[in-house]
Amino acid sequence: MSHIIRPWARKDLKAVVGLIRELASFHKALDQVKTTPEMLGDDGFGKDATFGCLVAEVPPQQGSKGGGTIVGYQFHYMTYCTWDGHILFGEDLYVVPDFRGKGIGSSLLAKAAQMALAKGCSQIRFVSANWNQPAVDFYTKLGAMNVTIQNNWNLCSIEGEHVQKLAERARK
């Protein structure tokens, strides 16, 4: 099966949000998805856009059951490590079930790696659910390291009212 990897365009917004929702469903978190094609378009294509997305596209005759030709995406942004500089962070990597096992996921990540090197990044970081064994196997095969297990780094967040309360302290 032929596929191409290319940076997303505005015409892909609806398809990408569809895939974002599929991935969130897999994580039993569809109720947490607030993004819409409009919101993602405003945030992702303006002059202040801080993120990018790669899409995997197949020819129409090889498209998905639903008729879609965008069968995977890789969502990323630049971050910075105070120890060694620029790092590309991969927020999401997803390929629709019917198109797995064909190298599309690694093609998406390969293109992201190429971009990372072009931007002077020393590494690619991402988060992965530790119960998602196919994903763990996929990343391990590509040489990924689990920083949480090896170096005890845990991902944390401060949300909603706690951010508000914190911000109020700064106003005093």
Add this chain to the structure above:
Amino acid sequence: MSHIIRPWARKDLKAVVGLIRELASFHKALDQVKTTPEMLGDDGFGKDATFGCLVAEVPPQQGSKGGGTIVGYQFHYMTYCTWDGHILFGEDLYVVPDFRGKGIGSSLLAKAAQMALAKGCSQIRFVSANWNQPAVDFYTKLGAMNVTIQNNWNLCSIEGEHVQKLAERARK
């Protein structure tokens, strides 16, 4: 003790890199610090700068033993969650030992929270070493959630030759 929180300026680069090195020493990772004031200045103050830093400053007569008046920093950048949009990511938060317990860490984070809200962020994310109990206690008190423990998200990375190998695939 009086202190102010303000965005960093080029004049703070040497002091901030000094604190970055102190924090890395605490994590027994000083050998991993490749950043220099020059590198951080080029990356952080150009038109393509993708990150920012807040510093905590005390008056000269109240400065540290080494004579420094920059006694803490909070390093951050904007990221984006495909589920709910803009998120401020706090890369480092550090206060020099002699100046702890005076509210400087929470002042730095409060200012970051204020910036996060102004930029439409739904949350602040960061990583924390799970063995650093004073840090865990500090963040828990502010309402932070450990996403690794609660939702099984692990932080991973692909580094060095593995990024090179991945990128080569995209060239084929």
